[in-house]
Amino acid sequence: MDNKPREIVVISGKGGTGKTSISASLAYLSKDCIVADCDVDAADLYLLLNPITVEKHDFYSGHIAKINQEKCIGCGTCKELCRFDAIKKNNNSKFSVEPTSCEGCKVCVEFCPEKAIDFLERLCGEWMKSETRVGFMVHAKLGIAAENSGKLVSLIRNEARKLAQEKGKNLIIIDGPPGIGCPVIASITGATDVLVVTEPTISGIHDLERVVSLANHFRIKPYVAINKFDLNPEVTEKIEKISNELNAQVVGKIRYDKLVTKSQIEGKTIVESNIPSAQDIINMWERLKIN
Amino acid sequence: MTIAIASGKGGTGKTTIATNLAIVASEKYDSVTLLDCDVEEPNSHIFINGKKIKEEVVNVRIPEVDESLCTECGACSNFCQYNAIVSLKGKPVVFKEMCHSCGGCTLVCQPKAIHEVDHRIGLINFYKSGKINLIEGLLDIGSPLSPPLIGAVKGYESKDTLNIIDAPPGTSCPVIEAIRDADYLILVTEPTPFGLNDLILAVEVSRKLNKKFSVAINRVGSGDDRVHKYCKKENIPIILEIPDDRRIAELYSNGKIILENLPEYKKCFEEVLEKIGTVIQNGQ
Ligand code: SF4
Ligand code: SF4
Ligand code: SF4
Ligand code: SF4
Numbered sequence: 001m002d003n004k005p006r007e008i009v010v011i012s013g014k015g016g017t018g019k020t021s022i023s024a025s026l027a028y029l030s031k032d033c034i035v036a037d038c039d040v041d042a043a044d045l046y047l048l049l050n051p052i053t054v055e056k057h058d059f060y061s062g063h064i065a066k067i068n069q070e071k072c073i074g075c076g077t078c079k080e081l082c083r084f085d086a087i088k089k090n091n092n093s094k095f096s097v098e099p100t101s102c103e104g105c106k107v108c109v110e111f112c113p114e115k116a117i118d119f120l121e122r123l124c125g126e127w128m129k130s131e132t133r134v135g136f137m138v139h140a141k142l143g144i145a146a147e148n149s150g151k152l153v154s155l156i157r158n159e160a161r162k163l164a165q166e167k168g169k170n171l172i173i174i175d176g177p178p179g180i181g182c183p184v185i186a187s188i189t190g191a192t193d194v195l196v197v198t199e200p201t202i203s204g205i206h207d208l209e210r211v212v213s214l215a216n217h218f219r220i221k222p223y224v225a226i227n228k229f230d231l232n233p234e235v236t237e238k239i240e241k242i243s244n245e246l247n248a249q250v251v252g253k254i255r256y257d258k259l260v261t262k263s264q265i266e267g268k269t270i271v272e273s274n275i276p277s278a279q280d281i282i283n284m285w286e287r288l289k290i291n
Numbered sequence: 292m293t294i295a296i297a298s299g300k301g302g303t304g305k306t307t308i309a310t311n312l313a314i315v316a317s318e319k320y321d322s323v324t325l326l327d328c329d330v331e332e333p334n335s336h337i338f339i340n341g342k343k344i345k346e347e348v349v350n351v352r353i354p355e356v357d358e359s360l361c362t363e364c365g366a367c368s369n370f371c372q373y374n375a376i377v378s379l380k381g382k383p384v385v386f387k388e389m390c391h392s393c394g395g396c397t398l399v400c401q402p403k404a405i406h407e408v409d410h411r412i413g414l415i416n417f418y419k420s421g422k423i424n425l426i427e428g429l430l431d432i433g434s435p436l437s438p439p440l441i442g443a444v445k446g447y448e449s450k451d452t453l454n455i456i457d458a459p460p461g462t463s464c465p466v467i468e469a470i471r472d473a474d475y476l477i478l479v480t481e482p483t484p485f486g487l488n489d490l491i492l493a494v495e496v497s498r499k500l501n502k503k504f505s506v507a508i509n510r511v512g513s514g515d516d517r518v519h520k521y522c523k524k525e526n527i528p529i530i531l532e533i534p535d536d537r538r539i540a541e542l543y544s545n546g547k548i549i550l551e552n553l554p555e556y557k558k559c560f561e562e563v564l565e566k567i568g569t570v571i572q573n574g575q
C-alpha cells in the first residue's frame with residue numbers, strides 16, 4: 001500500500017488550454033513514468049509522443065437493443081416504455097432502435113411481450129498499450145458517438161496503474177478530460193494530485209472555480225498552472241488570489257508562446273523544443289516534484 | 292431553424308463564434324435564441340452580458356424504495372444496467388449519481404415498492420439582452436450526467452426564430468444530445484495537428500448523424516495548412532476563417548465580444564448567416 005505510485009491528473013475546466021502539451025512535457029521531464037491519455041473524446045497525446053503500439057484490445061461497454069423484425073408484432077410497448085426516445089416507428093409501421101439514442105437500459109428488452117428484442121454488447125472503441133520515448137503509454141480510441149467514455153477512462157487509468165506496478169514506476173501522469181462531468185470524475189477518482197491548467201480569461205476564472213471545487217469535493221490535492229499568464233496580467237492576479245482562497249497552490253505560470261504550435265507541428269513536447277515557455281514548464285515540474 | 296456550433300475539442304472558439312453569430316443575427320431577425328448546451332462550463336453569458344430574468348431547477352426522476360412494501364427480492368438491483376440500485380444485505384440502496392432514470396426498476400418491482408422522486412442535476416438560467424434570449428444550462432458540481440440537462444435546455448428551442456446552440460466539446464453522449472436535432476452544424480477548429488485530429492472526429496460524428504455541416508477555422512496563420520488541405524480533399528466547405536489576431540485573444544480574455552470592438556470582422560459573420568440560410572433553403 002505504501003508504494004502506491006503518485007498519480008498526477010492534468011485537467012482543465014475547458015479544452016484547448018494546453019493540457020495535453022503540458023502533460024506530455026511533464027512526462028518527458030520525469031523520464032520515468034507511465035503516461036495515460038484519458039481525454040478519450042479528443043485523444044491528442046499520441047500526436048506528441050508518437051507511440052508504437054504493443055497491445056490493442058477492443059473495448060465493449062454496455063449494451064444496445066436490436067429488434068428482431070421476424071418476431072416483432074408491432075404492439076408498440078417498447079416505444080411507449082423507452083424514456084430515451086430511441087425507438088422509432090418507420091413509414092412501413094415497423095419499429096426499430098436508433099443506435100445513437102439507445103442507452104442500453106434494457107427496459108424494452110424486458111417488457112417486449114414477444115421477446116423480440118436482442119440485447120447486444122456494444123463495441124465502444126479500442127484501447128492500447130504503447131511504447132514511447134518518454135515511457136509506456138496507455139491510450140484509447142473511442143468509437144464515434146459511443147457512450148460510456150467514463151468507463152473507458154476508468155479502464156485506461158486502471159491499466160496505467162497495473163502497468164506502473166509491473167514496471168516498478170512510481171509516477172503516473174494522466175492527460176485528463178476537460179469539464180466537470182462523468183469522464184473527469186472517472187479520471188480523478190483515486191488520484192493523488194490534480195493539476196488544473198487554466199488561462200487568464202474571464203471564463204477561465206469561472207471554470208477554475210468549478211474544477212477546483214470538484215477536486216476538493218473528492219479530497220484530491222489541487223495545483224494550478226496558469227497558461228499564457230502574460231496575456232492578461234490583471235486576470236492572472238485574480239486567478240492567483242482565487243486559487244489561494246480555494247487552497248489550490250499555483251505551481252506554474254507559463255508565458256504566451258507562439259512557438260508552441262510550431263513544436264506541436266513537429267510532434268515534439270514543449271520542453272524538447274528549445275522555446276521560451278519550456279523554462280516555465282521546467283520550473284513548474286521542479287515545484288511539483290518537491291510537493 | 293437551428294444552427295449548432297460544435298468542435299471535437301474545447302478551446303477552439305465555439306463560444307466566440309456562437310455569441311458573435313447571435314449578435315449579428317439579432318440585427319437581422321426579430322429575435323434570436325442562443326442555447327448554451329456546454330452545461331459543464333457554460334460561458335456564453337459572459338459575452339452576452341444579458342439581464343437574468345429567471346432560473347429553473349432541472350430534475351431527473353430517480354427511484355425511492357418504500358421499505359414497508361419491499362420484499363427484498365432483488366429484482367430491481369438485478370435489472371439495473373448501471374448499478375444505480377444495489378442490494379446491500381437484501382435491502383435496495385439507490386446511488387443517485389449513477390441512475391439514468393430509465394424507470395426499469397419501478398416497472399420490475401412486483402410489490403410496487405418503488406416510486407420515483409425528483410433529483411436535482413442542475414439549473415437553467417434565462418437571460419435577455421436586446422433581441423437575444425440566452426438560455427443556459429448549468430450542471431451541478433458532482434453531477435455526472437449532462438445529457439438530460441442538455442435535453443432540458445433544448446426544450447426551450449424556439450419554433451419560429453433562429454436558434455444557435457453552443458454545443459459541448461467532444462464526440463460522445465453530450466455532444467450528440469446537443470446537435471441531434473440541429474438543421475446545420477458549424478465545426479470549429481484550428482490549423483494545428485490537434486485541431487485537425489479533433490476536426491476529423493467531429494466530421495465523423497456529423498456524417499454519422501447525417502447533418503449538413505461546414506467548418507470554421509479559428510486562429511488562421513498560427514499553424515500550418517493541413518486543415519485546409521483536409522477540407523479540400525473531403526469536399527467540406529470552409530464557411531469562416533478568423534485570423535490569428537492577438538487582439539481577439541485579449542478581447543476574449545476580458546469577456547468582450549469581437550464584433551463590438553473590432554467591427555472589421557462583422558462582415559464575415561453576416562456572410563456566415565447568409566450562406567447557411569441559402570444552404571438550408573436549397574435543401575443542400
Ligand atoms: S414491444 Fe416487442 S413486439 Fe412490441 S413493437 Fe416492440 S419489439 Fe415489437
Ligand atoms: S434499451 Fe432502453 S434506451 Fe435502448 S431502446 Fe430499449 S428502452 Fe430504449
Ligand atoms: S424489486 Fe421491489 S421488492 Fe424487490 S428488492 Fe427491489 S424494491 Fe424491494
Ligand atoms: S431508474 Fe433505471 S437506472 Fe435508475 S436505478 Fe432504476 S433501473 Fe437503475
